[in-house]
Amino acid sequence: MANRSIVRGVGHYLPERVVENAEFETTLDTSDEWIRSRSGIERRHFAATGEKTSDLALAAARAALEDAGLDASGIDAIVLATTTPDQTFPSTATAVQAGLGMTHGFAFDVQAVCAGFVYALSTANAMILSGQAHRVLVIGAETFSRILDWTDRGTCVLFGDGAGALVLEAGSGAGTADDQGILSVDLHSDGRHRDILYVDGGVSNGTTGHVRMQGREVFRHAVEKLSATAHAALDKLGLTGADVDWLVPHQANLRIIKATAQKLDLPMERVVVTVQDHGNTSAASIPLALSVGKARGQIKPGDLLVTEAIGGGLAWGSVVLRW
Structure with missing residues (x-):
């Protein structure tokens, strides 16, 4: 059994189509300035027609495996966080497993909306620490553009599509905060608030549905809980x-992001920010930011990182890890 789960590799994928804020000005009562001032978002990526969540996830997985110097034969399990699966079932993770040519091990999805990657990371960490897996591919992937109401300016300008992935590997440590790898996890949910951020479709009414959000309420909970x-x-x-x-x-x-950093007494110079280019990619946002942060030269070996997220449920949590 391992006593730490260490990040071996990281990668991401963004769809080719980039949508600038100005595109929404032709169909909505909104503007680039309005969107930027309220969200910080300047552009986002949208998946192409026929491009599925599993396609995005597979590309990110391959990038993470390449970064780790591994191929799929070295992976024991895939944990994929998504709210926009290819199908109701089977899991999108099994589509990625097949795409990688991986016929061993196991794969499954985790659903905690925007907190999904934190939940997936926690799940993968637990499997490694218990000895159930040696290496786990942890993915966050979304095609949120498929569940947006294009007439609702309060939601459709906020989200984007993308995928990010990490390879977690069993390792050893001294059991102190100086160890490399995942050091602590904190998870929560509170179903009493499930109606302030949700999709109005599903098996119960036979429709895919669209994102519905009470923005002010979500904002209030987010800053406090994060x-x-x-x-x-x-x-x-x-x-x-x-x-x-x-x-x-x-x-x-x-x-x-700024309000949370302030409550942690962290200057913005120590915050990885990608929201301006990606929008809210839900479960994909943290692994995307980790991959971009590494590529930019911000995140370096030995750095202490805090990741945190909140999403529909409400579900929220954080992971502290040393890179």
Whole structure:
């Protein structure tokens, strides 16, 4: 059994089509300035016709495996976080498994909306620590453009499509906060608030449905709960914001990111921000930000990272890890 889950590789994929804010001005009562001022978003990527969540996930998985110097034969399991699966069943993870030519091991999806990647990372970590798997491919992938109401300016301008992936590998450590790998996890949900962010479709009414959101309520919960979960995960290690090299938050809204960083006493120079280019990619946003942060030269070996996210459910949580 391992006593740490260490990040071996990271990768991401963004669809080719880039949609600037100005595109929405022709169909909605909105503007580039309005969208930027309220969200920090400038552009996002949308999947092409026929391009599925599994296609995005597979591309990100291949990039992460290449970064790790591995192929699919070295992976024991795939945990894929998504709210926009290819089908009701089977899991999108099994489509990725097939796409990688992986006929061993196991694959499954995790659904916690925007908090999905934090939940998936926690699940993969638990499997590694228990000895159930040695290496796990953890993916966040979304095609949120398929569930947007293009007449609702409060939601359709906020989301984008994309995928990110990590390879987690069993490793050893001294059991201290100086170890490499995942150091602590903090997860929560509260179903009493499930009606402030949801999709109005599903098996119960036989439609795909669209995203519905009470923006002000979500904002209020987000700032309070994200800072609390990040503090809780750090407290478990006897650490504070001063020990953090990089906050890698869920990329939903720049104002939420700034408010959370402030509550952690972190300057924005120590926050990985990609929301301006990707919009809110839900479960894909944290692995996308990790991959882009590494590619930019921001995230380096030995850095202490805090990732945190909140999504429909409400579901929220954080992971502290050393790169």
